[in-house]
Amino acid sequence: MNFPAELKYTKDHEWIRVEGDVAFVGITEFAQRELGDIVYVDINTVGSEVAEGDVFGTVEAVKTVSDLFMPVTGTILEVNAALDANPEMVNQSPYGDGWMVKIALDPALAEALLSADDYKALIGA
Template sequence: MNFPAELKYTKDHEWIKVEGEEAFVGITAFAQRELGDIVYVDINTVGSEVNEGDVFGTIEAVKTVSDLFMPITGTVVEINDKLDANPELVNSDPYGDGWMVKIKFSGSADALLSVDDYKTLIGV
């Protein structure tokens, strides 16, 4: 499994890629593998401030629906529109075209897990 070292991770299996005052958020390769085939992503929080740890949407696989948790406090400025027609991008490219939201954050990513800490968490 691939876990990019430049990303930060959460215990809930989200990743965050910080770029200045904005960041991209998605789920990890581990999470998408555990969920199985993704069939729908439901995010309707554009323009909303979402606190760290709060739900910002849901992701639906063939057999389950899971909440998506915000890694740090921020305002959702963009949703990945590609996921409407192609939710399977989360399975095929979770760290690239399968990103979920772009946020303008007001918290800090310092408390999130490093790649090594995340690998330890999932036993890799």
């Protein structure tokens, strides 16, 4: 399993890649494996400020629907529109083309999240 060191992680299996005062958010490789084949991503919170730990959307797999939790408080700037036609990109490239939202944030907030090593320990990898 892949755990990119440049990312931060949450106990809810989301990742965040901070680039200045914006960040990309998605679900981890572990999470997408647990969910199975993803068939739909539903995020309708563009323009909204979402608090850390609050639900910003859902991801639907063949057998289940799972909430997506915001890793840090931020304003959702953009949803990955490519997921509408190709939700399976979350399975194929969870840390790349399968990102879910782009947010505006205070970059310092991400410092409190898990490192790759901490996340690996959390899931027992």
